Amino acid sequence: MEFLRLEAGSITPHEYTSRFNEMALLVPHLFTPESRRLRCYIQGLPPKVRTHVKAKGPTTFDEAVGLSAIIYDEVQSQKAHEGERKRKSEDRKSGSGGRFKFKKGEGGSKDKGKVGEGFQEKRCYRCQQSGHLSRSCPTIKCYNCQETGHFKNDCPKIKGGKNPAKGRVFVMKKGDDKEVNEDVVAGMFPLNNVYAKVLFDTGANKSFVSTSFGKYLGKEPVVQDLAYEFPVNVVPMNLCGYDVVIGMDWLTYNRAQVDCKKKLVRVCKSDGETLVVKEDSIGGNIRMISAIKASKCLMKGCEAFIAYALDAKPERQISDIPVVCDYPDVFPDDLPGLPPNRQIEFRIDLIPEARPIAKAPYRLAPSELQELMKQVQELLDLGFIRPSSSPWGAPVLFVKKKDGSMRMCIDYRELNKLTIKNKYPLPRIDDLFDQLQGASYFSKIDLRDQNDHAEHLKKVLETLRQEKLYAKFSKCDFWKREVQFLGHVINEAGVQVDPAKIEAIMKWEVPKTPTEIRSFLGLAGYYRRFIKDFSKIATPMTALTRKKAEFK
Numbered sequence: 001m002e003f004l005r006l007e008a009g010s011i012t013p014h015e016y017t018s019r020f021n022e023m024a025l026l027v028p029h030l031f032t033p034e035s036r037r038l039r040c041y042i043q044g045l046p047p048k049v050r051t052h053v054k055a056k057g058p059t060t061f062d063e064a065v066g067l068s069a070i071i072y073d074e075v076q077s078q079k080a081h082e083g084e085r086k087r088k089s090e091d092r093k094s095g096s097g098g099r100f101k102f103k104k105g106e107g108g109s110k111d112k113g114k115v116g117e118g119f120q121e122k123r124c125y126r127c128q129q130s131g132h133l134s135r136s137c138p139t140i141k142c143y144n145c146q147e148t149g150h151f152k153n154d155c156p157k158i159k160g161g162k163n164p165a166k167g168r169v170f171v172m173k174k175g176d177d178k179e180v181n182e183d184v185v186a187g188m189f190p191l192n193n194v195y196a197k198v199l200f201d202t203g204a205n206k207s208f209v210s211t212s213f214g215k216y217l218g219k220e221p222v223v224q225d226l227a228y229e230f231p232v233n234v235v236p237m238n239l240c241g242y243d244v245v246i247g248m249d250w251l252t253y254n255r256a257q258v259d260c261k262k263k264l265v266r267v268c269k270s271d272g273e274t275l276v277v278k279e280d281s282i283g284g285n286i287r288m289i290s291a292i293k294a295s296k297c298l299m300k301g302c303e304a305f306i307a308y309a310l311d312a313k314p315e316r317q318i319s320d321i322p323v324v325c326d327y328p329d330v331f332p333d334d335l336p337g338l339p340p341n342r343q344i345e346f347r348i349d350l351i352p353e354a355r356p357i358a359k360a361p362y363r364l365a366p367s368e369l370q371e372l373m374k375q376v377q378e379l380l381d382l383g384f385i386r387p388s389s390s391p392w393g394a395p396v397l398f399v400k401k402k403d404g405s406m407r408m409c410i411d412y413r414e415l416n417k418l419t420i421k422n423k424y425p426l427p428r429i430d431d432l433f434d435q436l437q438g439a440s441y442f443s444k445i446d447l448r449d450q451n452d453h454a455e456h457l458k459k460v461l462e463t464l465r466q467e468k469l470y471a472k473f474s475k476c477d478f479w480k481r482e483v484q485f486l487g488h489v490i491n492e493a494g495v496q497v498d499p500a501k502i503e504a505i506m507k508w509e510v511p512k513t514p515t516e517i518r519s520f521l522g523l524a525g526y527y528r529r530f531i532k533d534f535s536k537i538a539t540p541m542t543a544l545t546r547k548k549a550e551f552k
Helices: 013-026 034-043 047-056 061-096 211-217 248-253 291-299 366-382 413-417 429-434 450-466 514-530 534-543
Strands: 169-171 185-191 194-200 208-210 235-237 244-246 256-259 264-268 274-278 287-289 396-400 406-410 482-485 488-491 494-497
Touching (some): 013 034, 013 061, 034 047, 034 061, 047 061, 248 256, 287 291, 366 396, 366 406, 514 534
Parallel strands (some): 194 244, 208 235
Antiparallel strands (some): 169 287, 185 194, 208 244, 256 264, 264 274, 396 406, 482 488, 488 494
């Protein structure tokens, strides 16, 4: 109990740490695991030191010890500085009667409007320290690796813009480990038409059923087409790892013999035959849990293991691709800045007498608010946006990407209602397909034969370089014999249908009403250009959509 009440009090962190380690040796079970030892140590620090140490978030005991010593010295230095300043203030008050007197020429009108010399120093708005500006502050934080000293666009850990894999946490309870099943006879058997994990236990005098599994047994048993059925009486109780435990009561009544070496049970039937029940492999019941629940499990002392999957495939490099290797600046990891001024600047034309619109912001979860502040600050640091007091405003929402990160989206629907639309015709897909005739080498930038393809690829990349336009290398394909384009597969043989796009048509249920037939024909009609005599094939179905047509 003295260990639990141990506090630093007036002693130094070094003395407190020595005393803490001394008492921890006497009661080692009170600070197992490391997280509990760390929590007890921080709890005993002085309030001011404890607050700052918690804010730093140390993950190991040694890290907490080092932080407490540094913060303790800073607190003591601050106390000494405040005491000195208070003493000087009291001396001035006692010596001047509480008023300040100026000599002739001091504090007169001659010095009005001037700023003191001490306020002319450079001061950083990030760390509030003097001597440097915010752009060269050593405390700047990277939004990619969360380390200080550089921005995201200078992060050395970004490689080719490859999205990191999403982390997941799984929990495995006692009894789920494969080692538990090596020395027991168990299997999966239906109980009241519900499959359960069954353990044959010769050390149990009764048969038991898990209380969590018992809720599935409230319904009437369903007679299945099974070879043999055996009645069993079970007692509800809390079980870990198995749903049902078959004890000696059932084994004795059915004259069962348990062969632990071969892991099988022999049950003698009334007709003299012997039924052999073999062990059935039981898979582990591993569930995915949230990060909050994982943190609570670690605080309770649960063991944690980190599994990291490596992609054995070699990463595609720009230097390995012909022609493209000469234009690495067109594929940067991050945008270097705002685009240059162009002859025709983008503008939004509004209808006459349009009034500013400012909708109320959408409600966001705490995690989304944190992500919003993070992305806005990152855009401010990169110079892509700036603070504004415009009367126009649009709400923000987030959409989750495939890699688990959040994409910030701004709802400009109200603004679009007041915008004069550009009358620019979009190209027809038929015209685009006609331009692909005779092409055998493809990229998602240009489409020609091999020799012309290299020349056209150079022209495209050179134009991108001159106009300061950039592409994302991870989403580009070069020198492909076949590409997917707008739901179609394009190769030197021509244009084909993408199998993934017609999967819904292939799995369409048989239409039973004229309305369902129209829906099916409308969906399949888009691909009629790829089916010879489509209208003849669809004639029987089309006839069923007419009035007074007999539907069969």
